[in-house]
Amino acid sequence: MFRLFFDMQKTLIAGLSALVAGALVSGCGKSEDGGSERSYAFLTNGVASFWDICKVGAETAGKDLGVEVSVLMPDGVVQQNQMLEDVVIRGVEGIAISPIDAENQVSAINEAAAKTRLITADSDAPKSDRMFYLGMDNYEAGRMCGQLVKEALPDGGSVMIFMGRLEQDNAKGRRQGLIDELLDRDPDPTRFDPPGQVPKEGKYEILGTLTDQFDRVRGKQNVDDTLSAHPDLGCAVGLFVFNPPLILESLKSAGKLGQVKVVGFDEADETLQGIIDGHVYGTLVQNPYEYGYQSIKVLDALAKGDDSVIPENGFISVPARMIRKDNVEEFWADLNQKLGK
Incomplete structure (x- = not known):
């Protein structure tokens, strides 16, 4: 009798467990409209x-x-x-x-x-x-980034570009837009200047493009090497989210914060704080x-x-924005609110 009761109890518990599990699975990922x-x-x-x-x-x-x-x-x-x-x-x-x-x-x-x-x-x-x-539109965003460089360095000067990698479609576009804007070229998203072969036109000299393949140690070393080879560098531009913080780190170690203009891409905390502190002129943010x-x-x-x-044109646009000292705190507060900070 006890054995029978025990077996019945096991069956009942197993059945209830299956029902609960089924309810959890069916509820997970279901739309609100059922x-x-x-x-x-x-x-x-x-x-x-x-x-x-x-x-x-x-x-x-x-x-x-x-x-x-x-x-x-x-x-x-x-x-x-x-x-x-x-x-x-x-x-x-x-x-x-x-x-x-x-x-x-x-x-x-x-x-x-x-x-x-x-x-x-x-x-x-x-x-x-x-x-x-x-x-x-990464090409247009690159041109906007170029406008920030022109504001930061109005009398012209030398510019070095730092980025994660160049294989990505977005990376190619933003780099080319930046170069074309600085050299006052007509817009042409299909243009491509190979790294290290960018001509000097007008008052801006683009020294080159250094990639790090998302290796932060290599990324900082790229900046260190540039500061050693070009002590009169006018502006360092970081085109990936982690590049501006690495630029700031290198400039601080070299005692050159504030001496070299910095323009960035994206909204790393260090970049936004750098704008507030006056060590970064501005950054071009996506969303x-x-x-x-x-x-x-x-x-x-x-x-x-x-x-x-x-979309008929195959493109849903999420526009970029320029962030400078006059709007950085408002932007950062809104970002933190979205992130629940």
Whole structure:
């Protein structure tokens, strides 16, 4: 009798556990309107504070829409391709990706795009089968960055460009826009000046472009070497989120804070504090929070059959902004509010 009671109790507990587990699974990732479970993935092009902001935006969209969101941060193109393959196998409803090497990732992106909805965000892969690109016009943003350099160095001078990598579509665009603006050229997004072969035109001399492949030690060394080779450097420009902080670190070690003008890209805390302290003239910011939020929002709309979100020109613009001393504190306060700080 006791044995029978024990077996019945085990069966009852197992049944209740199954019901609870089923309820948890069915509730996770469900839309607020009771739709089927949907999941999405956002693949960044690296690990940086910029992407931490994007992650908050994407996850906030997931909560607002009642869907599951995964934000994956690779440390290189091989890992990004593997992540892309993995999320496709997992059966996500849509993917947003910032390609690391667009030219050489067309095949991998096309394979994923053939099996699920895929858009590019932050950096484009225009030769791929992606549905559209969401982000800013990086060439125009580069020209805006060039305008900041002109303001910081109105009488002209030497400029060195520091950046993570040049393989990315966005990196090429912003670098070329910066160069064309400084040399007062007519706009031409298809132009490309090879690193180390940029001519001097007018009052600005571009000494070169140094990349670090996301290696912070190498990035700082690039600045150290430049300061040694060019003691009269006029302006250091950092085109990736971590470059301006590395520039500041190097300038501080060399006792040259305030002597060399600094213009940055993105909104690292050190860069924003540098503007407040007067060590950075300004920075050109994107909107990584909206990159994350809007990417998940449009992918979810597509999953629901709303094709009206597809832009006719293949581009959803999230405009860039210039941040200087007059608006940095307002910008930073708004950013911290979004991040829950």
